[in-house]
């Protein structure tokens with residue numbers, strides 16, 4: 473739910489009627505985010521009177537809306553804001569006092585706040601670039617070795633993006649691309665050589681690896697000080713023990729999203745669905761370190777919905793498209809969707825996105841869409857959520873960059 477500075481719930485008023493000068497119109501840029509194409513929207517605060525406090529509240533609502541991503545709202549003048557404050561005291565379908573017009577078919581919606589991962593990632597990358605610049609002044613250039621085996625299309629896209637981001641931030645990178653016939657021994661020799669290289673601060677072995685390669689043995693061979701993925705058991709152990717560690721990038725990104733969005737963690741009940749070594753377990757540990765009360769659920773959990781419905785913060789990291797449904801979410805909860813599932817099946821698409829014109833167009837054009845582990849309807853119940861794409865995803869690369877710089881500094885005792 474949107475909340476104003478004085479913590480009142482804000483609602484969005486929707487009408488097909490063109491409000492005379494009084495309305496906030498979502499312009500082109502914003503309307504695509506809004507689930508009712510053709511409607512106009514106004515933000516207002518619930519249950520305040522028409523006095524000065526009310527006007528201030530409405531102004532607060534506008535400010536909040538801008539902060540929270542409705543950047544394209546035409547806020548109008550202060551006069552408009554004050555009119556909005558008056559409008560709040562009218563119920564749906566009633567007359568606007570000034571104009572005498574009815575605003576028919578009005579809806580009140582509690583609109584979940586979208587946590588903009590791309591914007592948060594951009595902020596982190598900017599901070600990392602600044603650190604890289606400062607290190608450069610001391611003659612230090614952080615370096616990342618990215619190992620991409622074979623031709624897994626998704627891995628190729630991810631690794632290209634990682635290498636490009638290094639270039640954007642001034643980090644040195646070396647992309648190494650062994651063939652998909654590579655053996656464990658050859659990979660082991662490669663990792664050993666990267667461990668020894670002084671220009672390499674971080675080693676990233678993109679997963680999954682071909683079946684013939686012993687993934688665990690390789691991840692264990694990476695020097696913990698260069699383990700920018702945070703996958704080495706030494707780093708996992710340090711994380712568990714609350715010692716300084718290179719943390720897995722996606723879970724670290726989840727914490728950054730929560731913190732930078734001002735979502736309280738301490739004392740909240742965080743439910744993590746999924747127990748992978750890469751996301752679920754470290755996410756639970758990081759949330760615990762932030763003083764959340766943490767529950768980890770998994771495929772053998774009985775009555776999953778009964779537990780997820782208790783979550784103030786629900787982290788979905790199961791790897792199953794739309795698995796978390798609306799009945800599984802407590803109204804107003806923060807929902808963090810770590811899933812990235814590509815769906816190509818029409819029936820599955822319809823179950824998730826029926827009536828969504830934008831997704832329909834994307835599906836028809838590309839034959840697939842990416843969807844998280846949370847059903848789109850479940851987001852409507854949430855108070856805040858990370859979308860897919862554009863939520864947690866961008867943080868993974870941003871945190872990899874942050875880890876590379878951290879590793880560069882730690883290796884030099886900085």
Ligand code: GUN
Pocket residue numbers: 676677678679680701721722868
């Ligand atoms: N494959 C999918 N996600 C990741 C990641 O975060 N790191 C690595 N190394 N491989 C991945």
